Amino acid sequence: MNNAENPMADVATGGHVLVLDERITGQEQLIAGMLGKQISAGGAVIVLGASIEEPMLATLLNACHLAGREADLLVVNPAKPATSHTYNPVLHSSxxxxxxxxxxxxxxxxxxxxxxxxxxxxxxxxxxxxxxxxxxxxxxxxxxxxxxxxxxxxxxxxxxxxxxxxxxxxxxxxxxxxxxxxxxxxxxxxxxxxxxxxxxxxxxxxxxxxLGEIFNSYKPDLVLHDAIASSKVIYLAAPYIGRGAAASNLRRIVIANLADAVGRLAESDPAPKVPALALFTDAGGCNDPCVERLLAAESEGVLRVWISSPSLDDLGRESIDLREVCLSRARSLVFFRPNTEATAQLYLKFLNQDGAPGTGALVERMLALSSTQYVAVTDGSQVQWGDARAPQLETQRSAVVLPRPxxxxxxxxxxxxxxxxxxxx
Known part of the structure; x- marks a missing residue:
């Protein structure tokens, strides 16, 4: 098993990534390591979820502190307006x-x-x-x-x-x-x-x-295309509003704003040395047609997208179309230890597409993975085995404290x- 530097955490190369982990533990560590490397390399980060998760926020704070980039962090949190930056997602989109x-x-x-x-x-x-x-x-x-x-x-x-x-x-x-x-x-x-x-x-x-304290602004702190161009580190909570299909409407508007921002940068600006990294922390948060625009190969020079989900079944429950788009457009698929042999056989279809011998051994190897070990396939053929355990950060903060902007x-x-x-x- 490869316990050296995480091969998935190369910020200078690579494209869109789909990460599947039924236990979540390894996924969280892989993402934390990737975010730390992205921030230390000076790249932009956009984390999009339904709410602010304290461990994820702590990861961003620690990485920014180590890189001397505390001033680059923008947190949009409608649940706590007093410590949130302002953001107007309808102001600059088409x-x-x-x-x-x-x-x-x-x-x-x-x-x-x-x-x-x-x-x-x-x-x-x-x-x-x-x-x-x-x-x-x-x-x-x-x-x-x-x-x-x-x-x-x-x-x-x-x-x-x-x-x-x-x-x-x-x-x-x-x-x-x-x-x-x-x-x-x-x-x-x-x-x-x-x-x-x-x-x-x-x-x-x-x-x-x-919500109005955050969104009802004519001069918001966060303007996505400017923030990506200037390599900001953004944690943006877009909560579900209401019930049923209508609950994710706010998320759709935010994703559309992000897609427009990437399109604007792709057309007018030279590609950044380190492409921005967008992370969707829950599958329901990226169930929108605009995600297909974000996952286009043409956008990879400006923005790489990571989508995390417990499983392909879970992704399909959100949207069959979303699952198909992720599988067809993600450059890399990352599989952590499957819970069942049936799931391992499903993953095998992506790892061994030509029907080569030794499939039984691959299934056994996947089922023997620890909670932090994974197998990744890139561009449909390049298989890597790795471990998501990230090295300990030099500085850890026991509590997340945000200043009042x-x-x-x-x-x-x-x-x-x-x-x-x-x-x-």
Whole structure:
């Protein structure tokens, strides 16, 4: 068994990785070692989960301390706004991406799907496009107010008409408003309410209370494309909101923002010496079509994605499509000790695809692995055996203590609040 430096922890090479561990122990140690090496190499890190896990946060804090990078750490934690950095996931993504993602809040509330038709999404997209064209910052709360307040929509149209007459955004805005005008040509409150009441309620929920303290910002601490470009270390909790399919809507918006950030960097900037590392700590957190964009081979020069899951069955329960995307696009598959011989036989299909002899010995070897030992296959053929036990860090912190970030307080009426009369943080 190879107990030397972890072969999976080479930060300069490699691509997307799927890690499977039914016991979790080895997976946690492998990830901790990988994060430590990524941070010591000066690379960017994005950890995305449903909540902040203290051991993971301690790993990031210790690694940043050892590398002298404490100032690079950004923690977005809606559960503890006082020690959280601010983050506005709808501020810098493309209008089409934002509109399609936030429209899920309507689609999940109406099984008929009638409220999520193209016309409904087009108005939201047109509003966002006008805000971005006018360089007007906005938040979840503003989006909820716009779709329910004809006066705010009209005022935005007038503003863009004066500042950018004849623009494509203004033409799209006028066209998208047509289904929401009454017989006299005025914007109809009843038509807006019939289409957007569910969305308005959801956006207001995300823009007020504890969530609002994090997301309702016109100048957030965390801007993903800037943070990746400047090699920040980010721990971002995107909690499940509500129940059922709607519970992961916030996560979808965050993933879309990350995918847009990577796309922007891939198109405009030279590839970083050390690609950023994105870690999804639970399978449910990456069950979104935008993950397929993140797992594209073209993104590996900017961002490598690690997805952790207890098993292929568990990944399939979240989404069959997600499992297939991970298996087809991950450069490396990492298997820790399987619980059963049947699982070992399943892993064998990926380790020995050509049907070579000795399969029984491979199964026995997998079943004999310790809780921290693993076998990995890269590019469908290169098999490595290793141990995830990481060397002890030079400095350990017994408790996680985060400072209270300085808040940026906005001058009133400096963004979309001039139309919506909201109060940004």
């Amino acid at each position: 209008p089409a991406s934002i509109a399609s993602q936030v429209m899920n809040f309507i689609a999940n509330q109406d099984d008929s799907g009638e409220t999520s038709d193209g016309g409904t999404a087009r108005l939201l997209e047109a509003i966002i496009a006008c805000l971005q064209l006018g360089n007007i910052p906005y938040s979840f709360l503003d989006l909820g107010m716009f779709v329910m307040k004809p006066d705010a929509i009209a005022a935005l149209g007038e503003f863009i008409g004066q500042a950018h007459p004849g623009s494509e955004a203004l033409r799209a805005f006028d066209a998208a408003l047509q289904p929401f005008r009454d017989a006299e040509g005025n914007i109809s409150p009843s038509l807006l309410k019939a289409k957007y009441s569910g969305l308005a309620g959801s956006m207001c929920m995300l823009g007020t209370g504890r 300085e808040r940026f307080f906005h001058e009133p009426l400096t963004g979309a609040d001039q139309f919506t009369q909201t109060v940004p943080v």
